[in-house]
Amino acid sequence: MATSKYENLRLQYKIWFTDETGNGLLGDGKWKILKAIDEEGSLTAACEKLGITYRRTWNDLKSIEKRLGFALLEKNRGGVDGGSTSLTVEGQRLIRAFDIFHEQMDTIMQDHFRLLINELTSNGE
Amino acid sequence: MATSKYENLRLQYKIWFTDETGNGLLGDGKWKILKAIDEEGSLTAACEKLGITYRRTWNDLKSIEKRLGFALLEKNRGGVDGGSTSLTVEGQRLIRAFDIFHEQMDTIMQDHFRLLINELTSNGE
DNA sequence: ATGCGTTATGATGAAAAATTCATATCGAAT
DNA sequence: ATTCGATATGAATTTTTCATCATAACGCAT
Numbered sequence: 001m002a003t004s005k006y007e008n009l010r011l012q013y014k015i016w017f018t019d020e021t022g023n024g025l026l027g028d029g030k031w032k033i034l035k036a037i038d039e040e041g042s043l044t045a046a047c048e049k050l051g052i053t054y055r056r057t058w059n060d061l062k063s064i065e066k067r068l069g070f071a072l073l074e075k076n077r078g079g080v081d082g083g084s085t086s087l088t089v090e091g092q093r094l095i096r097a098f099d100i101f102h103e104q105m106d107t108i109m110q111d112h113f114r115l116l117i118n119e120l121t122s123n124g125e
Numbered sequence: 126m127a128t129s130k131y132e133n134l135r136l137q138y139k140i141w142f143t144d145e146t147g148n149g150l151l152g153d154g155k156w157k158i159l160k161a162i163d164e165e166g167s168l169t170a171a172c173e174k175l176g177i178t179y180r181r182t183w184n185d186l187k188s189i190e191k192r193l194g195f196a197l198l199e200k201n202r203g204g205v206d207g208g209s210t211s212l213t214v215e216g217q218r219l220i221r222a223f224d225i226f227h228e229q230m231d232t233i234m235q236d237h238f239r240l241l242i243n244e245l246t247s248n249g250e
Numbered sequence: 251a252t253g254c255g256t257t258a259t260g261a262t263g264a265a266a267a268a269t270t271c272a273t274a275t276c277g278a279a280t
Numbered sequence: 281a282t283t284c285g286a287t288a289t290g291a292a293t294t295t296t297t298c299a300t301c302a303t304a305a306c307g308c309a310t
Contacts, residue, residue: 010145011143101241
């Protein structure tokens with residue numbers, strides 16, 4: 001049995017943090033933004049890097065700040081270079097934790113998915 | 126340290142199947158619909174059960190049929206009872222597989238999430 | 251042949267989300 | 281005080297998504 005109707009199925013997933021009532025706090029989108037900010041040191045630069053609009057990103061970050069109880073970002077405006085945005089230590093720890101979690105989930109998910117596909121293809125058709 | 130800024134964080138996730146190019150094929154929403162159809166034996170009844178519109182559901186199912194290579198549903202219309210919709214054997218196997226996968230992921234996710242929170246709360250603050 | 255309940259579809263409109271455009275604010279350096 | 285580049289926001293516009301309404305087609309039983 002070389003091919004099966006399941007062979008081109010892929011698995012995708014999303015994870016996100018919420019508060020006790022289920023309101024979204026931090027998900028993949030904002031996680032990527034925060035990572036880019038950490039690398040670039042600037043919101044504007046991070047947006048260019050990701051190819052998303054400044055306006056949109058700014059809204060997203062505002063909603064994070066509003067919902068999360070503590071600061072992830074340190075913003076400075078003015079100055080000779082116009083300003084900058086960077087992550088607080090806690091922001092860095094949080095995205096690092098998200099990184100690790102993603103790595104773990106990637107492998108676990110795909111492992112289990114492979115098993116699932118095997119089962120689907122073997123016992124039937 | 127009784128409380129921490131992380132203590133009311135929760136984790137949520139979504140999984141879905143796609144084709145090789147990332148187009149969504151089957152996710153939680155359609156999975157629930159299919160389950161309801163399997164239980165009710167009718168699209169109309171399934172929609173009422175879930176509290177969603179027939180029109181919407183019908184669109185969703187059409188998109189599944191279009192993208193997936195094989196049939197999940199067996200539809201009959203007319204007849205004394207007006208008609209019916211049921212799952213094919215393969216449809217049943219697929220949603221059963223989704224069930225199992227979800228169960229596995231639920232426990233794995235929460236286990237790893239707990240570890241993550243522990244790490245966040247212990248080494249820092 | 252007609253009545254019934256279900257599947258099948260088009261058309262319209264409302265609501266929400268995303269994008270675009272414009273503009274204000276800030277502060278170090280000159 | 282003026283310049284400059286980045287942050288901060290409002291407002292309008294477009295796009296996308298979702299909900300509603302109306303209506304056709306179907307086929308078994310009577």
